[in-house]
Amino acid sequence: PVEDDAALTYLRPETAQGIFVNFQNVLTATRRKLPFGIAQVGKAFRNEITVGNFLFRTREFEQMEIEYFVKPGADDEWHQRWIADCLAWYTGLGIQQDHLRVRQHQADELSHYSKATYDIEYAFPWGWGELAGIANRTDFDLKAHSEKSGVRLDYFDDETKEHFIPYVIEPSAGVDRAFLALLFDAYREEEAPTAEGKTEKRVVLRLHPDLAPVKVAILPLSRNQRLVPKAREVYDLSRSAGFVCQYDDAQSIGRRYRRQDEIGTPLAVTVDFQTVEEDNAVTIRHRDTMRQVRVPVPELVPALREQLKQG
Structure with a gap:
């Protein structure tokens, strides 16, 4: 050439x-x-x-x-x-x-x-x-x-x-x-308790809420047909409020928590039988501390905003 x-x-x-x-x-x-x-x-x-x-x-x-x-x-x-x-x-x-x-x-x-x-x-x-x-x-x-x-x-x-x-x-x-x-600053590997009372390695991406690709995960406790419609309702409520959400009902609740931890989702909202049978409240789980709080569905959106604001 x-x-x-x-x-x-x-x-x-x-x-x-x-x-x-x-x-x-x-x-x-x-x-x-x-x-x-x-x-x-x-x-x-x-x-x-x-x-x-x-x-x-x-x-x-x-x-x-x-x-x-x-x-x-x-x-x-x-x-x-x-x-x-x-x-x-x-x-x-x-x-x-x-x-x-x-x-x-x-x-x-x-x-x-x-x-x-x-x-x-x-x-x-x-x-x-x-x-x-x-x-x-x-x-x-x-x-x-x-x-x-x-x-x-x-x-x-x-x-x-x-x-x-x-x-x-x-x-x-x-x-x-x-x-x-x-990514380097956010990535963690730590020991976390299991439902059986043991510990396992937990991978968590502690991204600032503003940077997290998914802000809120909506998780029914299981695929039970009594839970899924309510979980979908909570998902629609959260999305309509402007949150980037992900709905996940595959595998156990523990595995789903771990998946959300790994992609840096700050908050997970769980819909369980108590939600549909008793109090119309859901559980908000915080990614970093794994702390859980119970919140009535009508108060969910402001509660999510406040927790995301706090980081």
């Missing part, structure tokens, strides 16, 4: 540069005042020699970046604020605080464009690894694009009547690594 560079294509190593070249367009269209940010999520590519550790190091990945434009002189303050906000984002999704750390880059690690960079790292099984980097890119990118293109990429401050090139604080994170860290 004949090789030439007529159709040579480059894969972007980051999403940031598209934001920088469109800075003036966004500024004109939105009439924003400093400080403001432009966020983007998209594919990025790296020429990794060795890939590995599941999703941690890949040649193609999903990147989240914010270019936050600030006035020179306010950059250090905004840098620290974004570090705190990014850390809070990870802990807010359920990652344990003691599994995270913030590490400042040493002088020999800094990128050519960076005044200062801090990494948020997670304690993976193979050691600490980067989840996000928050860099102070100063005015490097806007100035470089402006010089090479001849297009002015500065900002006019109405109050001070001065033109200047903004500094940029850049939080940058991988979606894949965040997903991987969340």
